Amino acid sequence: MQQLKTPKRIARTVLNALKGGVVPRIGLPYIAVGRKAEIDALLSDVEIVAEGGASFRFITGRYGSGKSFLLQTIRAYAMDRGFVVADADLSPERRLQGTKGQGLATYKELLQNLATKTMPEGGALTLILERWMAAVKAQLAQEDVLPGTPQYLPAAEAKILGAVAKLGEVVHGFEFSTLLVKYFRALTEGDDETRARVVKWLRGEYATRAEAKAELGISLIVTDDNWYDFIKILALFLKGAGYAGLLVLIDELVNLYKIPNSVSRQYNYEKILTIYNDALQGRARHLGIIMGGTPQAVEDRRRGLFSYEALRSRLASGRFSIEGRQDLMSPVIRLEPLSTEELLVLIEKLQKMHAELYGTEEKLDEKALAHFLELEYDREGAATLITPREIIRDFIEVLNLLMQHPGLTVDELLKSDDFTPASAALEVPGAAPAPAARRFTDFDL
Structure with a gap:
């Protein structure tokens, strides 16, 4: 199956994160293996x-x-x-x-x-609340209950409480439902301060019950002891919100x-x-x-x-x-270690992503990719201590060096003493000799 071209913003984020030894929050499907x-x-x-x-x-x-x-x-x-x-x-x-x-x-x-899905990098609480309130408004409009009429807010509150009736069955569900009603009323009346206070409460940012009571009329706050109860309530609310x-x-x-x-x-x-x-x-x-x-x-x-x-x-x-x-x-x-075949597929994907991002050619053929993995495993302790993180960091470094030094060939780089795998520090003095590394002919190319 042909690998999809990665958008440049995602490719840059993925490669920078992996070179830094951390997992990117976006773009993983483009490099997932095993x-x-x-x-x-x-x-x-x-x-x-x-x-x-x-x-x-x-x-x-x-x-x-x-x-x-x-x-x-x-x-x-x-x-x-x-x-x-x-x-x-x-x-x-x-x-x-x-x-x-x-x-x-x-x-x-x-x-x-x-x-x-629409806010994959976080901070979606307000969006979720707004989306749910918009659905309530749409239901009221279908019933010809319009904003500004005397029955609008009572009808909205009844609909909200009815929709979240299940929350009343769990600990602190009543208080959570009350907050949703307050949020809808504030949204309808343009009361941004009250809306912000409800979000502040939901985020666990009230320090004392007295402060919450004074600002929202609720003598309950999220604490070290009860925070998991509100995670359970939130799960039920999200299901009701679609x-x-x-x-x-x-x-x-x-x-x-x-x-x-x-x-x-x-x-x-x-x-x-x-x-x-x-x-x-x-x-x-x-x-x-x-x-x-x-x-x-x-x-x-x-x-x-x-x-x-x-x-x-x-x-x-x-x-x-x-x-x-x-x-x-x-x-x-x-988790079992990734196989050498899976690691080979992974670095092939990374090379393609790197080449597309920087507009360079893919310099490592399958034999060179396999030789790179052979070098990674061919040292004491690597068989048990090396991880995909070290291999990926070393490989991105290889790609960067080949791009930054156009006159440098793959053979010169991989055979040079100047290329020292970043994970060489994993070697353990006095450790038993590691099993022989697999040669590229073993990679089923």
Whole structure:
């Protein structure tokens, strides 16, 4: 199948991000390779969420293995299927639970990154509200209930409350419905200040109940303790607003593993257990959650998720799963390394994207591409330590050098001592010799 030409804005974003060692938020379909089984498994969860259920998955892989890439790929697929997606990376300041606003900080990040197909880079909360209010107005117009008439606002409020009646069945659903009514009234009356206050409340930016009570008449705010309740409410609201549901992506679980205080770690793991149980026991609807972390952050029995017995008993693999043969319907998906054939396809795509962006020729033929991979793997420790991230960074550097130095040939560059793979620092003194690297004749060209 011929590779589609990548728009220049997307190509530049993709190449710059990959050279910097991070995963771009746009353009991933142009370079996606492999992971078909994992993607299919996660998309089956997306279908469950669209049908009114909930799902929870963990994706584990060491740094640079493609874990974040897979999360962002699923993010793009979900938005194409009508989902709203929210994503956040955990950090020392952003956790799932905390005494200094760390849980609330994660909620704020999720709401800030709320994205739809038309606003894939985030900041879609106001757009979602406006779209829903426009639908309410259209329904009223069809019923000949027009703005400015005495019955307009009461009819609108009744329609809003009727549409979100299901929210009354969940914790804090009444307050959420009240806010929607206030937003519609403010929109109709041109009260931008009240609209801004409602958005501020939804984003978790009120510091005290007294402040919210004074400005909105609601003595409730989003806090470290209750933020997940509002994620569940938001998922139900989005379904009623015409979206397929809400997909939440949380990466860098290693930052929970790094919490020095064991009690604080356990509180965060307890929060994960609560969310996990909600999803699998049917207490959450139209909500999908995927968390990503390193194998150590999940499976370490001293500090990782598996140090919390209730999580370990739910997440540990059965005795029939082994490396290379895992159950992709289990709660934890463990990423296997990309094959050399998949890496070859990936760097072919990157070379084509680079050439189209800068108007240069593709200088590396299949034999040269295979030789590049051979160089990447042909050093001590590479077989177990090298990741797609290092390979991609090195390859983009090769493309940049060939473009910037027109007189430089591929053979001169790849055979020169001046070209030192960026990941050479991965070599481990005293490590056992790595298996022999595969030569280009093994790549089934």
